[in-house]
Amino acid sequence: MGERSDGSVLEIRGLRATVEGKEILKGIDLTVRQGETHALMGPNGSGKSTLANVLLGRPGYEVTAGDILLDGESILGLTPDQRAQRGLFLAFQYPVEVPGVSVVNFLRTAYKHVKGEEVSALAFRKRLKEKMELLGIDDSMVNRYVNQGFSGGEKKRNEVLQLAVLEPRIAVLDETDSGLDIDSLKTVARGLDTLRGPGLGMLIITHYQRILDYITPDFVHVMLDGRIVRSGGPELAHELERVGYEGLRRELGLEPPVGAAQGPEVGASR
Numbered sequence: 618m619g620e621r622s623d624g625s626v627l628e629i630r631g632l633r634a635t636v637e638g639k640e641i642l643k644g645i646d647l648t649v650r651q652g653e654t655h656a657l658m659g660p661n662g663s664g665k666s667t668l669a670n671v672l673l674g675r676p677g678y679e680v681t682a683g684d685i686l687l688d689g690e691s692i693l694g695l696t697p698d699q700r701a702q703r704g705l706f707l708a709f710q711y712p713v714e715v716p717g718v719s720v721v722n723f724l725r726t727a728y729k730h731v732k733g734e735e736v737s738a739l740a741f742r743k744r745l746k747e748k749m750e751l752l753g754i755d756d757s758m759v760n761r762y763v764n765q766g767f768s769g770g771e772k773k774r775n776e777v778l779q780l781a782v783l784e785p786r787i788a789v790l791d792e793t794d795s796g797l798d799i800d801s802l803k804t805v806a807r808g809l810d811t812l813r814g815p816g817l818g819m820l821i822i823t824h825y826q827r828i829l830d831y832i833t834p835d836f837v838h839v840m841l842d843g844r845i846v847r848s849g850g851p852e853l854a855h856e857l858e859r860v861g862y863e864g865l866r867r868e869l870g871l872e873p874p875v876g877a878a879q880g881p882e883v884g885a886s887r
């Protein structure tokens with residue numbers, strides 16, 4: 618279990634947001650503290666990835682109400698890089714390729730920018746090597762161009778390596794388990810579990826319970842139709858595995874959104 622800490626706190630208060638004029642987030646309240654691991658679960662189209670993008674300030678998402686606070690200060694007016702410098706991190710659901718830029722050079726540039734300090738190539742390589750050994754990543758991956766020709770598992774392992782190197786205070790992991798076979802899932806989950814501790818708060822966004830078989834969260838939250846409708850401990854994920862999202866919707870007396878296509882049940886074929 619994650620340890621409580623007196624460190625950074627990410628607070629989401631009454632957050633509402635639209636994309637292309639359509640309201641997706643309809644009043645989100647959530648607090649993630651450094652040292653805690655939270656899982657945010659929900660079916661496709663529930664607003665999980667929208668929340669991740671809004672937290673990191675991706676253009677095209679308009680916050681219409683509420684606030685996002687980091688250590689008591691609003692970050693809504695900050696650019697994505699400014700949010701990263703203050704200790705936030707986003708692992709992408711679909712990491713992009715960066716042709717012509719090696720992983721090691723990309724990470725060194727990101728480290729210098731986020732930390733605001735110069736670091737020699739030798740010193741950085743030593744630091745990177747320590748993180749690679751911790752996560753079981755070999756030199757062949759970091760010497761390749763960022764995500765170019767990478768398998769799904771390699772792309773997600775590269776995201777975890779970025780997390781390890783940049784050492785944010787709060788990390789948002791947007792469906793890091795999507796597109797992974799069971800072996801890659803285990804490897805990625807083990808990497809995340811290795812990084813857990815009092816210095817890192819994690820918000821693991823996922824559709825399925827399966828990644829939570831390998832990294833047990835302190836708190837689980839369920840999002841339906843742009844709202845968090847239930848929160849609890851790790852047992853909540855197992856309940857979802859049993860009853861599915863539609864079962865929970867019926868239990869809570871919630872009507873499906875008009876015209877919305879529903880995602881598969883949690884316990885559906887993987």
